[in-house]
Amino acid sequence: MSQLDDTSRRDTNTASARVHSEAADDPETDSREYTFEDVSVVMGTYNEAEAIGTVLSDIDRVTDGQAEVVCVDGSSDRTPEIAREQGARVIEQEPQGYGVAVRAAVLAPDRPVVVTTDCDDTYPMEQLPGFLALVNEGYDVVSGDRLYHGGKAMPVFNRLGNHLFAAAASVLMGTRVHDTTTGMRAYRRSVVEDIEWTENTGLSAELLVRPLMRGYDVREHPIRYRERAGESKLDPIEGGAAIAKSIVKVALEERFR
């Protein structure tokens, strides 16, 4: 699969998603070119003091200070102070898991383009212009595919799990996807507002599966991924089981909706 060139495999994917687009009549799916002044970069942050300074300064540098940053924070370390010092909007929330934080984060902004990331320095922010360019090409969701380049920075167990999640989701949806649990995506805000989100650890997969199965224009986009700074907040076994369950549940709900 990794032998296929980017254009061929993605065109197949998006063609099927275009057949019955619910987004077609949406007034926000307009032809205006977005700039970083239209972008909010959002994230859950949970004891990420080791990484947050770099992540936020990278966003600031790459977007020339134009993108808004929203952190939904449950930390007991200095993460929220660092975030505020660097100009981010911080929303405090008791730690309740990835999806509870990220759902609040994607729903907080009122800018038209919402980009999610992890606050662990795994996603190079130099990739932000590529995401924005694809939204400007007309895509509703642009999903970073970490496995396209091999995902070598991922622990082997996680990498294997991610290949299995993608295979299972592809079978259930009838559309080939390659990375269902990526933390870095761009969404038109209308997409995140129009769908009801139910998952926690599995939210990342849900944020891909539901829009795809509703006919939004979804595009996977190969991205670089590097080793995490600081400690992981995900238990690979428990988290992996929760993600698998979410993929099956959400895909079946969408199929019979």
Ligand SMILES: Nc1nc2c(ncn2[C@@H]2O[C@H](COP(=O)(O)OP(=O)(O)OP(=O)(O)O)[C@@H](O)[C@H]2O)c(=O)[nH]1
């Ligand atoms: N506010 C909040 N943020 C959280 C919570 N759990 C995770 N996060 C944040 O969500 C993001 C994703 O968590 P990670 O630990 O990176 O999970 P992961 O990417 O699946 O695992 P790694 O591959 O080890 O990075 C990070 O920025 C975390 O700080 C939580 O309960 N509350």
Ligand SMILES: [Mg+2]
């Ligand atoms: Mg991470």
